[in-house]
Amino acid sequence: xxxxxxxxxxxxxxxxxxxxxxxxxxxxxxxxxxxxxxxxxxxxxxxxxxxxxxxxxxxxxxxxxxxxxxxxxxxxxxxxxxxxxxxxxxxxxxxxxxxxxxxxxxxxxxxxxxxxxxxxxxxxxxxxxxxxxxxxxxxxxxxx
Amino acid sequence: xxxxxxxxxxxxxxxxxxxxxxxxxxxxxxxxxxxxxxxxxxxxxxxxxxxxxxxxxxxxxxxxxxxxxxxxxxxxxxxxxxxxxxxxxxxxxxxxxxxxxxxxxxxxxxxxxxxxxxxxxxxxxxxxxxxxxxxxxxxxx
Numbered sequence: 681x682x683x684x685x686x687x688x689x690x691x692x693x694x695x696x697x698x699x700x701x702x703x704x705x706x707x708x709x710x711x712x713x714x715x716x717x718x719x720x721x722x723x724x725x726x727x728x729x730x731x732x733x734x735x736x737x738x739x740x741x742x743x744x745x746x747x748x749x750x751x752x753x754x755x756x757x758x759x760x761x762x763x764x765x766x767x768x769x770x771x772x773x774x775x776x777x778x779x780x781x782x783x784x785x786x787x788x789x790x791x792x793x794x795x796x797x798x799x800x801x802x803x804x805x806x807x808x809x810x811x812x813x814x815x816x817x818x819x820x821x822x823x824x
Numbered sequence: 825x826x827x828x829x830x831x832x833x834x835x836x837x838x839x840x841x842x843x844x845x846x847x848x849x850x851x852x853x854x855x856x857x858x859x860x861x862x863x864x865x866x867x868x869x870x871x872x873x874x875x876x877x878x879x880x881x882x883x884x885x886x887x888x889x890x891x892x893x894x895x896x897x898x899x900x901x902x903x904x905x906x907x908x909x910x911x912x913x914x915x916x917x918x919x920x921x922x923x924x925x926x927x928x929x930x931x932x933x934x935x936x937x938x939x940x941x942x943x944x945x946x947x948x949x950x951x952x953x954x955x956x957x958x959x960x961x962x963x964x965x
């Protein structure tokens with residue numbers, strides 16, 4: 681019941697939120713590369729390892745929207761797996777459009793009890809939506 | 825070394841150079857600030873402990889960043905990296921060291937390209953597995 685309620689709320693938020701346009705600043709990527717000692721970064725493209733930090737902005741917005749409604753109902757959530765496709769190298773200092781779609785919750789039983797798996801598929805496009813740069817199928821387990 | 829030299833030197837069964845990272849607390853805190861992390865499991869020790877973890881759990885997003893970096897340190901051709909999967913098996917806590925290890929499982933010759941499939945796993949110093957997955961690289965023929 682709660683899983684269905686979460687699913688329908690996610691779908692509403694997803695529709696309301698729509699797509700998001702982002703432009704990454706060189707400073708932010710440079711700071712990130714310093715943290716992970718990525719010396720291959722040359723200020724021209726977004727490192728592939730940064731992709732989840734880019735798409736996470738859109739996922740976090742969804743969580744901020746559903747948070748007040750589910751704060752007492754979601755007892756925990758954790759990222760359990762991801763499948764990331766890299767279609768094109770992403771130049772820096774360019775605008776990207778990020779779309780998001782959430783899957784229907786799938787009940788799972790594990791060592792730590794019952795969880796619901798929801799896959800957040802985020803896609804990074806050029807601004808007119810004709811060129812796909814990357815896709816992340818980001819699987820979260822929700823403890824309800 | 826150019827793209828041709830890299831792909832000519834790859835063979836099935838070949839081990840990828842291993843790569844160790846210590847997830848230092850101060851670096852992880854800076855990362856959380858940079859990306860404006862909001863999930864309490866990655867920020868709040870007591871919250872994480874209530875869920876059965878020993879400490880705050882290092883975010884999968886942060887752990888994932890080391891996978892493409894590891895691969896591109898080995899083969900510095902960003903356009904060759906096509907797919908990366910990651911399955912998290914056990915939590916990684918701040919100040920733990922993790923080691924990335926992998927092997928080339930398959931090399932497939934397709935029209936106009938060569939597809940290289942690698943399997944990898946990541947473990948802690950004591951051998952506890954933390955994640956595993958596959959990497960797919962495509963090179964132009």
